[in-house]
Amino acid sequence: MSESGVRELLVQSPLFAGLPQPSFDDVLQALNLRMVPAKTVLFHQGDAATELIVLGKGIVKVWQMRAGGDPVTIHMLGPGDAIGAVAVFRQIPFPATATAVTDCILLSWAATRADELMERYPVIRAKALDYVGRRTEELVHRLSEMATEQVEQRIARALLRLADQTGRVAPEGIEIGSPLSRQDIAEIVGTDLYVVSRVLRNWALRGLVVTGRLRVVLCNRQPLERIAREGS
Amino acid sequence: MSESGVRELLVQSPLFAGLPQPSFDDVLQALNLRMVPAKTVLFHQGDAATELIVLGKGIVKVWQMRAGGDPVTIHMLGPGDAIGAVAVFRQIPFPATATAVTDCILLSWAATRADELMERYPVIRAKALDYVGRRTEELVHRLSEMATEQVEQRIARALLRLADQTGRVAPEGIEIGSPLSRQDIAEIVGTDLYVVSRVLRNWALRGLVVTGRLRVVLCNRQPLERIAREGS
DNA sequence: CGCAAGATTGAAGGACATCAAAGGGCGTGG
DNA sequence: CCACGCCCTTTGATGTCCTTCAATCTTGCG
Numbered sequence: 001m002s003e004s005g006v007r008e009l010l011v012q013s014p015l016f017a018g019l020p021q022p023s024f025d026d027v028l029q030a031l032n033l034r035m036v037p038a039k040t041v042l043f044h045q046g047d048a049a050t051e052l053i054v055l056g057k058g059i060v061k062v063w064q065m066r067a068g069g070d071p072v073t074i075h076m077l078g079p080g081d082a083i084g085a086v087a088v089f090r091q092i093p094f095p096a097t098a099t100a101v102t103d104c105i106l107l108s109w110a111a112t113r114a115d116e117l118m119e120r121y122p123v124i125r126a127k128a129l130d131y132v133g134r135r136t137e138e139l140v141h142r143l144s145e146m147a148t149e150q151v152e153q154r155i156a157r158a159l160l161r162l163a164d165q166t167g168r169v170a171p172e173g174i175e176i177g178s179p180l181s182r183q184d185i186a187e188i189v190g191t192d193l194y195v196v197s198r199v200l201r202n203w204a205l206r207g208l209v210v211t212g213r214l215r216v217v218l219c220n221r222q223p224l225e226r227i228a229r230e231g232s
Numbered sequence: 233m234s235e236s237g238v239r240e241l242l243v244q245s246p247l248f249a250g251l252p253q254p255s256f257d258d259v260l261q262a263l264n265l266r267m268v269p270a271k272t273v274l275f276h277q278g279d280a281a282t283e284l285i286v287l288g289k290g291i292v293k294v295w296q297m298r299a300g301g302d303p304v305t306i307h308m309l310g311p312g313d314a315i316g317a318v319a320v321f322r323q324i325p326f327p328a329t330a331t332a333v334t335d336c337i338l339l340s341w342a343a344t345r346a347d348e349l350m351e352r353y354p355v356i357r358a359k360a361l362d363y364v365g366r367r368t369e370e371l372v373h374r375l376s377e378m379a380t381e382q383v384e385q386r387i388a389r390a391l392l393r394l395a396d397q398t399g400r401v402a403p404e405g406i407e408i409g410s411p412l413s414r415q416d417i418a419e420i421v422g423t424d425l426y427v428v429s430r431v432l433r434n435w436a437l438r439g440l441v442v443t444g445r446l447r448v449v450l451c452n453r454q455p456l457e458r459i460a461r462e463g464s
Numbered sequence: 465c466g467c468a469a470g471a472t473t474g475a476a477g478g479a480c481a482t483c484a485a486a487g488g489g490c491g492t493g494g
Numbered sequence: 495c496c497a498c499g500c501c502c503t504t505t506g507a508t509g510t511c512c513t514t515c516a517a518t519c520t521t522g523c524g
Contacts, residue, residue: 147422190379
C-alpha cells in the first residue's frame, strides 16, 4: 500500500479527519501499517492496551465471552473505525476481544505514541471525545432496543445497520459486506441461530432478502425498515 | 450552600477531580448553582444541549421513551456524575430525558462556557474522555447482560449497582438511596413490574431483601451476588 | 465422493409478558 | 382522627415468544 493510500485512509477516519496539515504529518509518521488475514485475533479481552488501532480496510468484530459461555458481539467495525480506543485512552486492559472478520489493513500507534500525539495536538483529543460519544450513543440505542424490542425487530435493525456500514451492491440488492453466519447474527442481536434462521427464511419467502451460506442480501429496504420500527 | 461546599462537591467529580489550582478556580467561577425538587425534568429528549450539568447532590434518572411507548432507563446518576455531557461535547440534541428522582443540587455551565474551559485547559478534555469512556464500558456491560442473562440476574445486578452507588446503611441492611417502585426497576432491567414484584417477593421470603413501598433493602449481599453471577 | 460446516425444520418446554383483580400503605381532606 | 381515594404492590391465570434439543438437509471444498 502506498504512502498516499494510507494518507487517504487516515483522512476519512473519524479520529483524524480534518486535522491541520502539520499534526497530520506527525500522525502519519508515527503510524505502523500491517495486514492480517480473516479470523486473526487483534487482541484478547484482558490484554493490556498497548496500541491504538484504526481499521484501514476490512471488518472487525469486537465481542465478549460472558460468564455463562455465551458470546456477545459489541461492535462490528468498518474502515476508519478505531478499535479498542477507549481502553487505550483510559489505560486499562481491553474489556473485549477483537477479531478480524475479513482480511484487514490496520493502522496502529503504540499507546505511548498516541498519548504523545494527543498531548501535542489537543484537537485529536477533541476528535476522540466526539468519536467515543458517537459510539456511546449507538450503545445506548442498542441497549434500549434490547430492552424493549423483540428478536425480529432487532434482527432487522442489525441487518440494516450492517448494510449501511458495509453494504455492497449485488444483483439482487444490497449485500452485507462481511460473511455472516446465522450464529454471528444471533450474537449481535442476543438470541440463538435457530431463531435467526427461521426469521431469515420467512423474510426470504416474502422476498425481502436473499439468503445463502454466510450471506445475506437485502432486496427491499422499506419493509425491513417497517419491521425495525413497528415490529412486523 | 457555601462556596467551600461547592468546591468540595466539584473536587470529587470525575470531570474535574485533580485539576490544578488555577484552572479549578476558573471552573468554579463559571459555574451556576441551583436546586431542584424531585421529579423535575432537567431536560427532554430532543432539547438542544445548552448546558453541561454536574450532579452535586441527589439522584437523577436518564431515560428514553421508545417508539412502542415503553420507557427505558439508561442511567441512574449520583453525586459527581455529569448529566448529558456527551450531547454537550458533541453539540447535538440530548438523546434522552433527565429527571430528578430526589431533590437535587445541580452545578451547571453554559455549553459555550464549558467549551471555552476545555479549550483553555486540555486536562479537562482528557478527564472528559476518561469519564465518557468509563460510562461507555458500563453500557457495554449492560448490553451484554441484556443479551445473555435472564431477568432475575439482571435485577440482582441492578440492585447491587444501585446499592454501591447510592446505598445507605439501614437497620436491616443496605438500603437503596432512591425511592424505587417495581416499575422503576422494571425500566432499568427491561421487563415489567409484575416480574419484578414476583422476584423481589421471592427474595424477601428467602431473607435476601426487605421490601416496602418504594423501598428495597439488601440484607444479604453474597447470595445476591451469586444470583447476579450464576443466575440463581 | 465424502466430509465438515453451515442451515433448516420440528417438537417440547420454559421463561416471560399480559390481563384481570384484589390487597395494602399513605396522604389528604372532611 | 377517621375515612376515602390513590398509587403501589401482590397474585393468579393465560398465552406467546423464544430457547433448547434432536435430526435432517444443503453447500462448498479437499
